[in-house]
Amino acid sequence: SLFKQLCVRIVSGEFQILVAGPPCGTYSIARHSGPPGPPPVRSRDCVWGLPSLSVKNRNLVNQANMLVLRTIELCLSIHQANGVFVIEHPEDPGPPFPSIFATDEIKSLISVTGAQTTSCCQCRYGAPSRKATRLIGTAPGLAGINLMCNHTKHELTLKGINSEGK
Numbered sequence: 001s002l003f004k005q006l007c008v009r010i011v012s013g014e015f016q017i018l019v020a021g022p023p024c025g026t027y028s029i030a031r032h033s034g035p036p037g038p039p040p041v042r043s044r045d046c047v048w049g050l051p052s053l054s055v056k057n058r059n060l061v062n063q064a065n066m067l068v069l070r071t072i073e074l075c076l077s078i079h080q081a082n083g084v085f086v087i088e089h090p091e092d093p094g095p096p097f098p099s100i101f102a103t104d105e106i107k108s109l110i111s112v113t114g115a116q117t118t119s120c121c122q123c124r125y126g127a128p129s130r131k132a133t134r135l136i137g138t139a140p141g142l143a144g145i146n147l148m149c150n151h152t153k154h155e156l157t158l159k160g161i162n163s164e165g166k
Contacts, residue, residue: 006074019086021088023064023067025064026042039057041053049062075087085137087106089101101134115136117135119148130149132149
């Protein structure tokens with residue numbers, strides 16, 4: 001598979017840095033805003049997926065879960081090969097909302113690799129919306145990416161109003 005080939009290439013030292021952003025649509029706080037947006041598919045207590053999901057939403061959550069877990073595996077591989085990694089994902093909004101940063105798997109990745117964590121708002125780096133973001137990783141200088149929003153309004157407000165959570 002492509003994933004296994006990528007793992008082999010990473011372990012062989014072909015890559016020195018991995019930058020990853022697993023899909024965030026199923027973790028989005030916008031899913032908790034009510035209609036007309038898509039329904040929640042995760043919670044803080046059920047971060048890997050709510051128990052009573054439709055088949056469509058279960059498949060969506062399962063795919064996102066697989067990509068998060070594979071991202072973690074790739075990060076561990078590049079770390080073992082003396083490379084560095086960065087994972088980008090929406091900032092943890094805190095309970096009761098889901099976040100990959102609330103998972104034992106991400107907490108373990110941080111512990112095992114000595115990864116740093118930092119937060120920023122993408123508007124401070126030119127994005128049209130605020131988009132609070134957390135970065136974790138072992139790349140040097142990562143902690144310096146830490147500018148938070150200082151705007152009174154934004155060109156774009158993200159609301160999560162279609163069936164894909166966008």
